């Protein structure tokens with residue numbers, strides 16, 4: 001396996017959901033609760049789980065849009081709090097994000113050219129003619145034409161707007177891009193175009209992706225490894241092929257059973273999860289999945305299973321292993 005680009009250790013993010021008379025926190029939403037993982041250079045790590053499982057919160061902490069409650073983030077082996085001023089700037093530039101809703105993430109009053117040029121100007125990477133050349137080049141990389149630079153976001157389709165979002169993320173030469181459900185808001189026919197574009201750009205610029213999605217079907221073709229999250233915790237992490245061929249965690253098995261097979265002759269038994277996802281304010285004791293797990297045992301209600309390696313490059317948090 002290649003070099004570790006980013007290491008996340010015991011990351012937590014609690015949001016205060018209720019305060020007392022004097023503003024003291026009384027209740028917390030445990031959005032991310034003690035999550036650790038590595039992202040290797042050049043790979044795509046998929047992060048998947050139902051809404052509210054904490055995957056987007058993790059992405060936002062990595063790009064500094066949210067501050068962790070506790071935990072450590074190491075970039076190329078150095079703790080981000082120990083980075084010197086210039087290295088910290090480089091770190092911020094090195095991790096960019098593409099948002100789910102491309103329209104909401106683009107300033108409607110700015111032309112596409114200005115939107116793409118903005119991060120280049122802020123980071124003082126180019127100006128004048130060179131800046132103009134960079135913008136045109138970026139438009140070309142994402143499959144847009146030079147005349148698009150004078151248009152406004154509302155003049156574009158969803159897929160084109162997402163291409164603009166990708167161009168803006170690329171503008172500062174990042175190493176890691178957090179792709180936060182970048183195709184969820186797009187038509188199915190456009191989704192594969194954007195996924196193929198991301199794959200091509202990864203090959204060309206040696207990019208690393210953290211690809212966040214709520215369904216395992218979307219990330220199958222783009223991810224080298226996949227992490228499955230449930231209620232703020234990582235339940236399973238494995239190489240993509242292994243995870244799809246031999247899912248170990250009952251939650252992953254249920255998620256995979258929900259993906260339809262494009263062959264009417266083949267039958268697949270669907271594992272139906274009963275009930276809703278419990279509240280992250282007061283998550284279940286022991287294994288957080290025990291209230292919905294069809295394989296739940298007595299120990300699951302009392303003791304929290306740790307994420308441990310059960311096979312090479314295959315980690316699971318479940319008492320069955």
Ligand code: SF4
Nearest residue numbers: 287290293300318319
């Ligand atoms: Fe199910 Fe128990 Fe495994 Fe949790 S630890 S997933 S409840 S079998």
